[in-house]
Amino acid sequence: MADERFEPKIIAFLCNWCSYRAADLAGTARIKYEPNIRMLRVMCSGRVDPSFVLKAFALGADGVMIAGCHPGECHYLEQNYKTMRRFSMLKHTLQAMGMEDDRVRLQWASAAEGVLLAGAINEMIEQVRALGPLDWPKNWSENGNIEEAIEQLVEEHAEAMEVPV
Amino acid sequence: MAERVGVYICHCGSNIAGKVDVEDVSQWAGEELDNVVISRDYEFMCSSLGQELIEDDIKNEGLTRVVVGACSPHLHERTFRKACSNAGLNPYLCQMASLREQVSWVTEDEALATAKSKAMISGAVERVQLHEELEPTEVPVNPHSLVVGGGIAGIQTALELANSGNPVILVEREPSIGGHMAQFDKTFPTLDCSACILTPNMSDVSSHPNITLLSYSEVEEVTGFVGNFHVRIRKKARYVIEEDCTGCGICIEKCPKSVIDEVFEAGIGYRKSIYRPFPQAVPKYPVLDAETCIYFEKGTCKACEKFCPTNAIDFEQKDTFIDIDVGNIILATGYDTFDSRKIPQYGYGRLANVFTSLEFERLCNAAGPTNGHIVLRDGVTTPKSVAIIHCVGSRDTRFNAHCSAVCCMSALKFGHLVIEKTGAEVHSFYTDMRPSFKDYEEFYNRLLEEGMHFTRGRVAEVTEAALQPGEEGKLIIQVEDTLIGRQRRIPVDMVILMTALEPKPDAREVGLKFGISCSMAGWFTERHPKLDPVATMTDGIFIAGACQGPKDIPASVSQGAAAAARVLGMIMKGAVEIEPIVATIHEERCSGCRICNTLCPFNAIDYLEDKMVSVINQALCKGCGTCVAACPAQAITGAHYSNEQIFAEIEGLLFDVVQGNGAKPVVEEPEAVPA
Numbered sequence: 001m002a003d004e005r006f007e008p009k010i011i012a013f014l015c016n017w018c019s020y021r022a023a024d025l026a027g028t029a030r031i032k033y034e035p036n037i038r039m040l041r042v043m044c045s046g047r048v049d050p051s052f053v054l055k056a057f058a059l060g061a062d063g064v065m066i067a068g069c070h071p072g073e074c075h076y077l078e079q080n081y082k083t084m085r086r087f088s089m090l091k092h093t094l095q096a097m098g099m100e101d102d103r104v105r106l107q108w109a110s111a112a113e114g115v116l117l118a119g120a121i122n123e124m125i126e127q128v129r130a131l132g133p134l135d136w137p138k139n140w141s142e143n144g145n146i147e148e149a150i151e152q153l154v155e156e157h158a159e160a161m162e163v164p165v
Numbered sequence: 166m167a168e169r170v171g172v173y174i175c176h177c178g179s180n181i182a183g184k185v186d187v188e189d190v191s192q193w194a195g196e197e198l199d200n201v202v203i204s205r206d207y208e209f210m211c212s213s214l215g216q217e218l219i220e221d222d223i224k225n226e227g228l229t230r231v232v233v234g235a236c237s238p239h240l241h242e243r244t245f246r247k248a249c250s251n252a253g254l255n256p257y258l259c260q261m262a263s264l265r266e267q268v269s270w271v272t273e274d275e276a277l278a279t280a281k282s283k284a285m286i287s288g289a290v291e292r293v294q295l296h297e298e299l300e301p302t303e304v305p306v307n308p309h310s311l312v313v314g315g316g317i318a319g320i321q322t323a324l325e326l327a328n329s330g331n332p333v334i335l336v337e338r339e340p341s342i343g344g345h346m347a348q349f350d351k352t353f354p355t356l357d358c359s360a361c362i363l364t365p366n367m368s369d370v371s372s373h374p375n376i377t378l379l380s381y382s383e384v385e386e387v388t389g390f391v392g393n394f395h396v397r398i399r400k401k402a403r404y405v406i407e408e409d410c411t412g413c414g415i416c417i418e419k420c421p422k423s424v425i426d427e428v429f430e431a432g433i434g435y436r437k438s439i440y441r442p443f444p445q446a447v448p449k450y451p452v453l454d455a456e457t458c459i460y461f462e463k464g465t466c467k468a469c470e471k472f473c474p475t476n477a478i479d480f481e482q483k484d485t486f487i488d489i490d491v492g493n494i495i496l497a498t499g500y501d502t503f504d505s506r507k508i509p510q511y512g513y514g515r516l517a518n519v520f521t522s523l524e525f526e527r528l529c530n531a532a533g534p535t536n537g538h539i540v541l542r543d544g545v546t547t548p549k550s551v552a553i554i555h556c557v558g559s560r561d562t563r564f565n566a567h568c569s570a571v572c573c574m575s576a577l578k579f580g581h582l583v584i585e586k587t588g589a590e591v592h593s594f595y596t597d598m599r600p601s602f603k604d605y606e607e608f609y610n611r612l613l614e615e616g617m618h619f620t621r622g623r624v625a626e627v628t629e630a631a632l633q634p635g636e637e638g639k640l641i642i643q644v645e646d647t648l649i650g651r652q653r654r655i656p657v658d659m660v661i662l663m664t665a666l667e668p669k670p671d672a673r674e675v676g677l678k679f680g681i682s683c684s685m686a687g688w689f690t691e692r693h694p695k696l697d698p699v700a701t702m703t704d705g706i707f708i709a710g711a712c713q714g715p716k717d718i719p720a721s722v723s724q725g726a727a728a729a730a731r732v733l734g735m736i737m738k739g740a741v742e743i744e745p746i747v748a749t750i751h752e753e754r755c756s757g758c759r760i761c762n763t764l765c766p767f768n769a770i771d772y773l774e775d776k777m778v779s780v781i782n783q784a785l786c787k788g789c790g791t792c793v794a795a796c797p798a799q800a801i802t803g804a805h806y807s808n809e810q811i812f813a814e815i816e817g818l819l820f821d822v823v824q825g826n827g828a829k830p831v832v833e834e835p836e837a838v839p840a
């Protein structure tokens with residue numbers, strides 16, 4: 001067991017218009033990447049409810065990637081800016097729960113960036129492999145800064161949802 | 166009742182089967198996955214035989230859900246949805262797994278590829294069972310079209326549509342249509358007189374019974390959706406009553422105020438305060454420019470009014486708004502040129518005899534301020550030597566990374582005109598010579614024969630500082646000739662800067678108004694760079710000409726015609742199907758917080774004051790799902806991408822983790838927990 005390499009499972013949410021097409025392109029161009037990633041299609045990165053990410057972790061994923069069009073290139077004009085804000089909020093939530101930063105990743109990939117996407121996938125798999133399996137509930141209870149983090153969360157939540165605090 | 170799922174694994178010849186053990190995957194799915202009643206593998210699922218396989222199973226085995234593990238859904242989702250509907254199954258009850266693009270083509274190891282394929286099939290099987298029947302809605306297409314921008318691209322689109330018998334509204338911001346082409350003297354590579362080929366098309370626009378031309382106008386607001394747009398147009402006050410004006414031009418003659426024409430004459434010629442940019446302007450009615458008019462400034466003058474034989478001048482005129490309904494919109498808003506002042510080493514604005522390319526176009530135009538005489542800024546001296554600097558603001562990461570595509574050819578055109586009209590020596594300083602299209606290379610050869618000099622190298626500086634004999638009173642080009650690896654100084658009388666083509670400064674704003682996006686640089690983004698160059702991601706909005714990227718006149722005209730053909734297709738079909746992938750708010754769950762209201766870029770969400778809930782106009786919703794993710798009350802569902810469907814897919818994708826392998830799920834699904 002000790003010398004067996006840890007194979008993380010990573011769930012990726014890809015927007016239909018850029019990132020899913022980047023994955024298509026990586027395929028057409030026969031760019032190889034590690035098979036530890038399992039992809040889901042959403043219409044826009046803006047559809048990714050933070051609860052999807054939590055669900056994936058809860059079901060045993062070791063890492064989650066959200067991929068969308070570059071800022072300014074979202075098919076729905078500006079929704080990935082909302083993804084961006086939501087993502088930073090999510091990151092803080094996860095930090096508060098004791099999760100390592102590298103387990104979630106927001107990746108911009110245009111339909112032309114198959115190579116970039118494949119590279120990002122490999123990089124993330126490597127990082128998560130180095131972290132080892134997610135031992136979530138244990139870490140959570142040991143984290144000291146929960147209160148501070150939660151306070152910050154409330155603020156960010158308001159911002160991400162575009163309501164004046 | 167449990168669903169009856171059919172699973173179909175495609176070999177795609179050896180594309181998938183060469184890497185993935187397709188028999189194993191299909192057998193495994195049939196045995197291990199709940200509710201899978203049939204699981205098959207087949208050589209080419211997309212072939213008619215493959216499709217028949219699905220159709221027969223739906224009919225004979227009573228399948229209620231279909232999963233196809235094949236290529237990317239972007240390729241064949243439509244094919245398999247159609248197969249389902251042929252057999253009487255709602256097309257949205259089908260789900261694809263991209264075993265080719267996401268597994269066989271990108272994975273090295275065969276065993277791991279097979280394992281990943283199983284996870285993806287499992288995700289699709291879990292998800293598809295929660296799919297709902299959806300019906301695309303059909304909406305009629307209004308046969309009226311709106312063309313925005315009356316350059317050569319917009320003119321072409323308008324004429325094509327109008328000639329096919331359909332009504333067109335053409336909106337142009339400037340007083341006249343014609344765009345940049347109207348400013349040119351000759352066009353490369355044939356050296357046709359620009360006006361001779363452009364003005365007949367312009368007058369066709371003005372006299373066409375199917376075209377309504379609104380010049381000096383702009384689109385204020387666009388609402389609605391494909392087939393049914395509502396557009397509000399602001400018609401700026403021109404202080405001339407169009408119905409009464411005969412276009413005689415007496416007012417222009419009598420107006421005592423001359424101002425520099427920064428637009429049409431590129432700043433090197435004059436116009437009156439009441440003016441037509443050029444004699445063949447379409448429409449023929451002049452525009453009174455209130456900013457410079459003596460009457461608006463001082464309260465007296467009204468020379469134009471006094472002399473107008475038909476009393477067509479109206480100083481009280483106000484902007485008016487026109488509301489129209491159209492089915493499709495074509496944007497042909499063109500380009501702008503780079504501001505050469507941003508490269509101070511080239512001296513534009515400081516050294517009198519440095520000209521921009523557009524200034525030079527006016528200078529050699531027979532109808533321009535010098536009647537076509539190529540002279541220095543003093544207005545009389547003919548240059549004996551001329552330098553043409555390429556790539557000014559293009560292929561320069563400080564300004565524009567792109568190649569402006571037309572400047573090499575324009576430079577050759579200028580070289581020819583200078584040689585023909587003045588006999589001067591002409592030096593081109595180029596980065597790479599790019600005469601790419603039909604007859605362009607031949608034109609370059611012709612200029613080599615005509616004696617134009619070519620130096621390969623980026624000009625470092627244009628300076629007046631004479632260092633050597635023969636440089637006094639000249640503009641000296643300091644450049645490294647990269648072909649011989651030597652610094653050179655070349656004294657000339659006149660310098661022409663081939664300024665980059667750039668997106669319109671307001672392109673992003675205009676894009677937002679019409680709901681389409683721009684590239685980083687600001688060019689409008691096409692739906693597909695190769696296969697769908699004139700459509701955009703927003704149905705019913707098309708683009709043509711240089712607003713999509715730098716291009717020459719033939720390419721702009723081709724795009725104009727292509728956009729018209731696309732629109733005609735929609736008009737002839739009479740109706741469009743709207744994807745049913747939209748969001749819905751469940752009134753009873755909505756708290757009325759209005760968070761979603763501002764999130765939607767298409768303004769699809771309204772707040773009902775009386776009921777105190779929000780509601781989505783499904784015709785406007787494009788189905789991005791952002792509001793679905795944002796609603797704190799979970800009152801919004803996204804069709805085909807509901808939370809439940811996505812959760813099920815995640816669970817399926819992680820089947821091997823969920824079902825053990827040591828790692829237990831933290832949050833247990835009720836049915837997965839053994840008592």
Ligand SMILES: Cc1cc2nc3c(=O)[nH]c(=O)nc-3n(C[C@H](O)[C@H](O)[C@H](O)COP(=O)(O)OP(=O)(O)OC[C@H]3O[C@@H](n4cnc5c(N)ncnc54)[C@H](O)[C@@H]3O)c2cc1C
Nearest residue numbers: 314316317318338344345352353498499500710711717718
């Ligand atoms: C110096 C120079 C020389 C050139 N010489 C040649 C040549 O010899 N041969 C050749 O093939 N090509 C040549 N070109 C390229 C040529 O100019 C373009 O290919 C062509 O003009 C593109 O046409 P267009 O209709 O797309 O854009 P434009 O000509 O830019 O027309 C756009 C029109 O849209 C209007 N508009 C813009 N925004 C709005 C708005 N929001 N609402 C309403 N109206 C709007 C503008 O007022 C304008 O009338 C040259 C370019 C330059 C810079």
Ligand code: SF4
Nearest residue numbers: 755756758759761796
């Ligand atoms: S966010 Fe949800 S609860 Fe708030 S108004 Fe919109 S639908 Fe209603």
Ligand code: SF4
Nearest residue numbers: 765786787789790792
């Ligand atoms: S799904 Fe997107 S487009 Fe539809 S109403 Fe919600 S935010 Fe607007």
Ligand code: FES
Nearest residue numbers: 015044068069074
């Ligand atoms: S569509 Fe790709 S991020 Fe919005």
